[in-house]
Amino acid sequence: MFVIAIFALLTAAVVEGRQNLAAQGITTGFSFLERSTGFDVGFRLIDYGGYSSYARLLLVGLLNTLLMGTLGILAANLVGLIIAILRISGNSILEAIGVVYTELFRNIPMILQVIFWYMLLLQLPPPRQAFQGLGTILSSRGAYVPALNVNTDHAVIAIAVAVAGLLALLVTAVSRGLSRHAAIRRIRWSLALATLVAATVTLWLGRIPETQLISWPELQGLNIRGGMRLQPEFVALLFGMAIYGGAYIAEIIRAGFISVGRGQIEAARSLGLTPLQVFSRVQLPLAIRAVLPSLINLYVWLFKATTLGVVVGFTDFFAVISVSINQAGQTLELIGILMLTFVLINNSLAFVLNRVNKAIALKGSHLRS
Incomplete structure (x- = not known):
């Protein structure tokens, strides 16, 4: 009866909404996806132009979000692992660095960090005085990579x-x-x-x-040729996700390291394993196994944090949806597409990682043996 009541309520809301929209002369449906947008976007992974359709525009934004979410999670993991190692190193100076980093960046809202990195990137020198190294050129126009x-x-x-x-x-x-x-x-x-x-x-x-x-990117006169340009908006959001998310991941992984029994570490050393082998084959796998459920929750949150790119103008899925609403006027349809897409992405991410967690989890009988 509860399910029937909810379904009836939603049906009534849809019918009432369609009647009100029809009374105001507002058309509904998804036929607008085939219309040309008439505008261009800055960052894209696939071909797109002003005559492309709204469906193509949404695909551009989706791919940008998937790229940013993947790179952001990977970068945050790398930063978090390094900081966690500093926190358990036993060296007072390294531990102090880890504590300062965690307490500083974890307590500054991510949106402020993204804006800070964006404004800092805009203050970099022009192409003629750009920083060059390792095949990368960094200037006020962004980062140019192979x-x-x-x-x-x-x-x-x-x-x-x-x-x-x-x-x-x-x-x-x-x-x-x-x-x-x-x-x-x-x-x-x-x-x-x-x-x-x-x-x-x-x-x-x-x-x-x-x-x-x-x-390869090369400096030619007042411009930079070759390579791929990563706009300041892209780099700023990536930095924000890596540094802010890394602070939280560091504490989660540190808790995993602490949960590893001292006897297991001493047993590994008694077998003649080197410190690197003890870390890579005993400490790190057991730590990740212990904290993976917490990491999954943070990964889902970080992926949703890609929408903060709208504050600096990064053309992610949320940004192109917002622009499409202003241009096409199909508010309900576009918001529905946005919500459904994030539900599918985040549930898929959680499903895969939960399957991994279930596969690597130690059962009770294994612990007793």
Whole structure:
């Protein structure tokens, strides 16, 4: 009866809303997705122009959000792991650095940090005095990094192949049934090699004719040619996610390190393992296993934090939805698309990581043995 009541309430709301919109002469539906937008966007991973459709625009924003969310989570993990190691290092100076970092950046709202990094990036020198090193050029126009001279379709296929290969490797790593297979190591190496070869061949076939596979940024006069430009908005949001999220991840991982029993560490040392082997094969795996549920919650939150890019003008999914609402006027449809997309992305992320957590969790019988 409760479900029926909720369904009836939602149905009544939809019918009433459609009647009110029709009375005001406002059309509903998703046919607007086929109309041309008439404007351009700054940062995009696929081809897009002013004559592209709203559906293409939403795809551009979705890909930007997926890229930013993935890079932000990876960067935050790296920062958090480094700070957590400093906190448990036993060196008073390194521990103090870790404490200062955590207490400073964890208590400043992320939106303020994003704005701060954005304003700081805008104060960098112009291209002629830009900072150069490791194939990267950093100026007030953004960061220029090496890029592949590959057409978009082949690049997307190569990324899909790489993601599929990584997921397959993940399944073989966490599956208890496969882990007992005698030839599992050979299977993993073969799978990794096949993924690498398939992605490389795809990129090579998609190489733009008469160009090198890799385009390096170069300073030419008052401009920078080659490579791929990462706009200040992109870099500022990435810095904000990495530094703010890293402060929280550091405390979570530190709690995992503390949860590892001293007896397990001493047993590993007594077997003749080096300090690096003790850390990589005993401390880190057990720590991640203990805190993965907490990390999953933070990953979902960090992915939703990509919407803060709107304060500095980054064209993520939320930003293109906002612009589309102003241009097309289809508020309900676009907000519905935004909500449904984030629900699907975050639930998919949580589902995969929860499956990993379930696969690597120690059962009660294992603990007793």
